[in-house]
Amino acid sequence: MDFQFSPEHEQIRETVRRFSQNEIAPLVEEAEETETFPREIFKKWAALGLLGVRYPEEDGGTGFDKISDCIVREETSRVSQTFAATWSAHTHLGIWPLWKGGTREQKERFFKPALRGELLSGFGLSEPDGGSDIRALRTRADKVEGGYRLNGSKTFITNAPFADFLMLAARTRPELTADAVSLFIVELPNPGFAISKLKKESIRGSETGLIYIEDAFVPDDCLLGGREGTYPIILDSLAENRVGISANCLGMAKAAFEASCTYARTRVVRGKTIGKYQAIAHKLANMAAEIEAMQWLVYYGAWRVDQGTMDIVTAAKVKLIASEAAVRISEEAIRIHGGSGLMRETGLGRIHRDSLVYIIGEGTSEIQRNIIARDLNL
Numbered sequence: 001m002d003f004q005f006s007p008e009h010e011q012i013r014e015t016v017r018r019f020s021q022n023e024i025a026p027l028v029e030e031a032e033e034t035e036t037f038p039r040e041i042f043k044k045w046a047a048l049g050l051l052g053v054r055y056p057e058e059d060g061g062t063g064f065d066k067i068s069d070c071i072v073r074e075e076t077s078r079v080s081q082t083f084a085a086t087w088s089a090h091t092h093l094g095i096w097p098l099w100k101g102g103t104r105e106q107k108e109r110f111f112k113p114a115l116r117g118e119l120l121s122g123f124g125l126s127e128p129d130g131g132s133d134i135r136a137l138r139t140r141a142d143k144v145e146g147g148y149r150l151n152g153s154k155t156f157i158t159n160a161p162f163a164d165f166l167m168l169a170a171r172t173r174p175e176l177t178a179d180a181v182s183l184f185i186v187e188l189p190n191p192g193f194a195i196s197k198l199k200k201e202s203i204r205g206s207e208t209g210l211i212y213i214e215d216a217f218v219p220d221d222c223l224l225g226g227r228e229g230t231y232p233i234i235l236d237s238l239a240e241n242r243v244g245i246s247a248n249c250l251g252m253a254k255a256a257f258e259a260s261c262t263y264a265r266t267r268v269v270r271g272k273t274i275g276k277y278q279a280i281a282h283k284l285a286n287m288a289a290e291i292e293a294m295q296w297l298v299y300y301g302a303w304r305v306d307q308g309t310m311d312i313v314t315a316a317k318v319k320l321i322a323s324e325a326a327v328r329i330s331e332e333a334i335r336i337h338g339g340s341g342l343m344r345e346t347g348l349g350r351i352h353r354d355s356l357v358y359i360i361g362e363g364t365s366e367i368q369r370n371i372i373a374r375d376l377n378l
């Protein structure tokens, strides 16, 4: 066992920390206010190799590992979850299935340009009738001459308002079985896709789409891997990304905790700094202990991904713990700050609102508990 980050990992952390402070921080307020994501940042991420961190060099990636990917997430999340979530929807949700199951031609056409920031992507799984029960998705893909006709709807799709393509799940057969669900690469704009932007309380600068799909034609060469029944790729992708977004939660928790320590050392009430009051000190002690636990659970998860031994139950445990902890810690941070905690300038209200995304997105906490409980053979 080795619980140390390598010098390369430390260097990535330093690079992303500096980049996030210098390049992202100045853009956050405008992105939140205008609810518009500044896409130019993708080119800058690409120039630093930060879009392909966890993908091998032979596939056009940077050739690092999942631990590095989690470091990028953590450091970006300290500054803005709008940016970290947008990065995640593109670098993982939109393109991981291509890397895992795309044909050679699909990788050349979509995956490699996506790593260069030339094409931006998102992932369309959730539907208005339900996001938790993914096997029951209703969007249909009917086989026609030269391709498929898609009909249905998708909602809460991160990056959809500006994506160049979506990795979209649709039912290629009517049965509610796993092999009836397939993935399609849908190039946008597509005349059969009507996409509108949703207004959110959380990660406001991240653009989220509601999509109506009517008789949209998708050619055969955009069926992922050239075969139907790619549902297992969705499950594997979600398992890995549940670890990934847990690193996003870690970054938010650390930002809220560090701000709280600073405040507790400087805010004076009745002649002493509030950190001297045991009630506040104990809150910070709990936060410190929880962050330590989160940190090693997240990087254990990343290590398991790198070893190729991640499974859906372990991923559910990591996500459940990290996402719930981020909500608790960011709420405690607000309490420690008193009234200032609810003022825009501390940024704590934003962190707390943003932390709520991960107790819902990519499988709610209830769904993670269902996955864990199923494994207990109760």
Ligand SMILES: Cc1cc2nc3c(=O)[nH]c(=O)nc-3n(C[C@H](O)[C@H](O)[C@H](O)COP(=O)(O)OP(=O)(O)OC[C@H]3O[C@@H](n4cnc5c(N)ncnc54)[C@H](O)[C@@H]3O)c2cc1C
Pocket (backbone or CB within 6 Å): 089, 093, 122, 123, 124, 125, 126, 127, 128, 129, 130, 131, 132, 133, 155, 156, 157, 158, 159, 200, 202, 203, 208, 357, 360, 361, 362, 363, 364, 365, 366, 367, 370
């Ligand atoms: C900001 C944001 C971004 C998102 N980005 C994307 C994206 O890019 N792509 C994408 O495909 N989706 C995305 N989602 C959708 C997200 O994955 C779903 O919202 C989530 O899976 C929950 O689905 P739902 O909203 O339909 O809730 P529902 O499935 O309707 O669930 C409602 C409630 O019932 C509970 N529940 C449901 N089933 C069970 C059960 N079997 N046992 C116990 N409790 C249950 C849930 O836990 C929840 O509390 C995003 C969501 C948000 C908020």
